[in-house]
Amino acid sequence: MPDLESLRCFEAAAAHGSFRVAAASVGLSPAAFSDRIRRLEELLDVRLFDRSTRSVRITTAGERLLPQARETLENARRCVTVAREDARPPFDLSLGTRYELGLSWLVPALGELRADRPERTLHLQFGDGPDLIEKLERGRLDALVSSTRLTRADLDYALLHEEHYAFVTCKALARSLLRPEQARTAVLVDTLADLPLFRYFQDARPAEEVWAFADRELVGTIAAVRLRLLAGAGVAVLPRYFIEADLRAGTLSELHRRTPPHSDYFRLIWRRGHRLTPEFQLLATSLRRLPLR
Structure with a gap:
C-alpha cells in the first residue's frame, strides 16, 4: 500500500515538473526524493514519470493516479483536523x-x-x-x-422571530373597505384555498363579525399578493416587514389599524x-x- 509521504512526493513532482524543485518543496534531498518515486513505481508496477537529463514528464499512468493521490492526501489532512479537540467534522x-x-x-x-x-x-x-x-x-x-x-x-x-401582519389594500380602495358589509364589493387576495393569511385578521375580530367578500383570488405567494394589491385588485393580509416600505410610501393603506391581525412566529x-x-x-x-x- 502506498504511504502518504510517497504520494506527497508524487504530487509535488507532478505539480513542479522537476524532481529538484519538488524535492526542495517537501524538504528532501534530490537523491532521497528520487528514491521515494522509484519505490512508489515499484510498488504500483507502473512508470509514473518519463525522465530525461533536462525534464520530467508525467506518464498516462501517472495522470490516472494524480486525482486519487490528491484526494487521499486531502482526506489525510482532514483526519488531522477532525481529530483535534477544537475541531468539528464538516x-x-x-x-x-x-x-x-x-x-x-x-x-x-x-x-x-x-x-x-x-x-x-x-x-x-x-x-x-x-x-x-x-x-x-x-x-x-x-x-x-x-x-x-x-x-x-x-x-x-x-x-425565531415574531411575525406581525397588517390588513391592507391600495390607497384608492382604503376608504370604501372599513366595515364588514363593505367587503361584499371587494376581492380577497390570499395565497392558498384555506386563506392562511386572512385567518390572522379574522381570528382577531369579534365572533359575530362576518366578512363575506365578492370573490377570492389565490396567487400562491406573498410577493404575488402584494403585486395584486398594488394593482388595485382587492384586500389582503400580509406580513408587516414585507410591506413596511409600501406603508411608508402610501402605496398601500392599512385597514383597522387599532385592531391588527393576530401575530405568529417564524x-x-x-x-x-x-x-x-x-x-x-x-x-x-x-x-x-x-x-x-
Missing part, C-alpha cells in the same frame, strides 16, 4: 423556506451563518408551506423555516428525534440574532 444541512423570506433574510445571512460554524454548509430550497412540510416528512429536507401553524406531534420546532421546524437536533437548536440561536429584512 456537515451539510438542507433548509427549506418560502421564496420571499429566503431571498430577503436567509440568503443575505449565509455568510454570517458560515462564519458562526465554518464546518456547517447550509443548502436552501424554496417552496410553499405544504410542499416544504411534505419534503420534510420524506427526508428531502433536514429542517425548514416557516410560520406555518403546527398541530403535529412528530415535528419539533424552535421559535419557526425552525424539524422531525422529532432527528440525529441533528442539537445542531438545529444551535442554528435557531444564530437565526434569532439576525433581524428580519
Whole structure:
C-alpha cells in the first residue's frame, strides 16, 4: 500500500515538473526524493514519470493516479483536523423556506451563518408551506423555516422571530373597505384555498363579525399578493416587514389599524428525534440574532 509521504512526493513532482524543485518543496534531498518515486513505481508496477537529463514528464499512468493521490492526501489532512479537540467534522444541512423570506433574510445571512460554524454548509430550497412540510416528512429536507401553524406531534420546532401582519389594500380602495358589509364589493387576495393569511385578521375580530367578500383570488405567494394589491385588485393580509416600505410610501393603506391581525412566529421546524437536533437548536440561536429584512 502506498504511504502518504510517497504520494506527497508524487504530487509535488507532478505539480513542479522537476524532481529538484519538488524535492526542495517537501524538504528532501534530490537523491532521497528520487528514491521515494522509484519505490512508489515499484510498488504500483507502473512508470509514473518519463525522465530525461533536462525534464520530467508525467506518464498516462501517472495522470490516472494524480486525482486519487490528491484526494487521499486531502482526506489525510482532514483526519488531522477532525481529530483535534477544537475541531468539528464538516456537515451539510438542507433548509427549506418560502421564496420571499429566503431571498430577503436567509440568503443575505449565509455568510454570517458560515462564519458562526465554518464546518456547517447550509443548502436552501424554496417552496410553499405544504410542499416544504411534505419534503420534510420524506427526508428531502433536514429542517425548514416557516410560520406555518403546527398541530403535529412528530415535528419539533424552535421559535425565531415574531411575525406581525397588517390588513391592507391600495390607497384608492382604503376608504370604501372599513366595515364588514363593505367587503361584499371587494376581492380577497390570499395565497392558498384555506386563506392562511386572512385567518390572522379574522381570528382577531369579534365572533359575530362576518366578512363575506365578492370573490377570492389565490396567487400562491406573498410577493404575488402584494403585486395584486398594488394593482388595485382587492384586500389582503400580509406580513408587516414585507410591506413596511409600501406603508411608508402610501402605496398601500392599512385597514383597522387599532385592531391588527393576530401575530405568529417564524419557526425552525424539524422531525422529532432527528440525529441533528442539537445542531438545529444551535442554528435557531444564530437565526434569532439576525433581524428580519
